Amino acid sequence: MSLFSAKAAAALYASMAVFFWGVSFVSAKVVLVKLDPLTLIVFRFGIGAAFLLLIVLLTGERLRFSIKYFPHLFILAILGTFCHQLLQTTSLIFIDASSAGWLISITPVFTVILSMLFLHEKINFRKAVGIIIAIAGVFMVTSAGTENRLELGMNFGFFLMLMSTLNWAVYTVLLKSLRIPLPPTVLTFYITLIGFIVSTPFLIRNNGLGGIPALSANEWGHLIFLGVFVSGTGYWFWAKSLEVLQASQAGVLIYLEPIVTFAAAIVILHEKAMLMSVAGGLIIIAGVAAVNKNFINPFTFPLFRSRK
Template sequence: MIPLRAKLTASFYALLSISFWGVSFVSAKAVLAKLDPYSLLVLRFGLGALFLLVILLLNRSRLRISIGYIPHLVVLGMLVAIAGVFLVTTTRSGHSFEFAMNFGFILMILSTLNWAIYSILLKKLHIPYPALLVTFYMSLIGFMLTLPFIIRNKGWESLPMLTETEWAHLLFLAIFVSGIGYWYWGKALEVLDASKVSMFLYLEPLATLIAAIFLLHEKFILISAIGGIIIIIGVVIVNGGLARLVASTIFKK
């Protein structure tokens, strides 16, 4: 049986990932004024993989993996790349954060389903390597699969036009969203069932809404706040043991 504290830590990792991914829409909107969506996707994967490689080298981790697990990593990398394509397609410059029933909203639903499938496969494939190493190879594969986009669009020509603020957004997307976010999601799946971890995906629109209100000064909508509260209640119910652990920790003090 998994200790409750381990479950709480895993849920914290999943919550951090969702927070990063929710804010990513705001950062993407800032960068897409200069970069096309697909070049942004390639740079996210490339810089994210580079960041993870640095962490692995600093930890003196082994980079070698069994050849038998390469197909598993390729499949996972493809799912991550597909999810990225869905997301950059919905976050083009000039779009608002209103979740209307349009093509962009449908793509976001497909992205969520795709990410749920990814989570289930990552859990079921039982790849016997740390989440950090697995995430590095998935990001590297995602980079290689999407590299033709930046070559076709000559996306590197737009990089000199980025301001310091836009570079900060780009690095946030690469390091925290594509690097740490995927890594922490994998760490959560090492402990919790895929079904429980995937429930945190429902918090992503809420994180996006909060970020849009505070960073982009978009209007506060009461019905969105009510929906967010309902989502939080649902996640707490699914992960009920975590609430009991928090309560017991508080009362012990």
């Protein structure tokens, strides 16, 4: 395969991963009609872990790791799967999928702030201006259409989504500092598996299985999509793309994710396109782009992604 063909294939892998992650908010919104957030994330983690294990076995990557890294994996799983998905999924009960897609874009800004506070990374004028711009965009998104919807519930949903982005930023900083010596797909598998094990007791306590028989074929399709394609294939494809593309080249595609979410929300959920929300979302992306010089996204390592 020529270098051009290899890069084209890698770009396709990265684009498909971004597409899966963008649609994930819409799929979660569909399934939440019948399932509570905990039941949804348990099934998503279970399906995702099983699929990732299959990928690891097929690719022949090693599963063994030193037991001294288990506490690190456990902390990352609590933050990156259980807490993150519980906050994000619960927020989707109250806010539109498109709004969630715009807000998740601000995660890199939180990451830069935390890196400055705890990893002693410097902030310059460009980053400061980008942060201010992104925050202004957040205010626009969260204020769009409040007069037509239940404002208290919306505000709670926006709060949960912003907390999920902050939580993911904390997770990112920890992941960067812990440096667990495992291949990306294996690391993703263990974090997803631990998230599944930790969340399962809550499913049993809440009798979450009661809603499963009520799922339609369409809702089952979205649930399987979340497990196989969002939690499994997306990370796998992203890792494959980074074998060929530079981190900055793949990172540019991340900025398309909220656009995918926005389009999918209109097509699948028939959400209305509010000018204020769209403008705010684009301003968030502009601010994040200013924070991340040359559109280099801090989530170019596959586990740095939301999502997820």
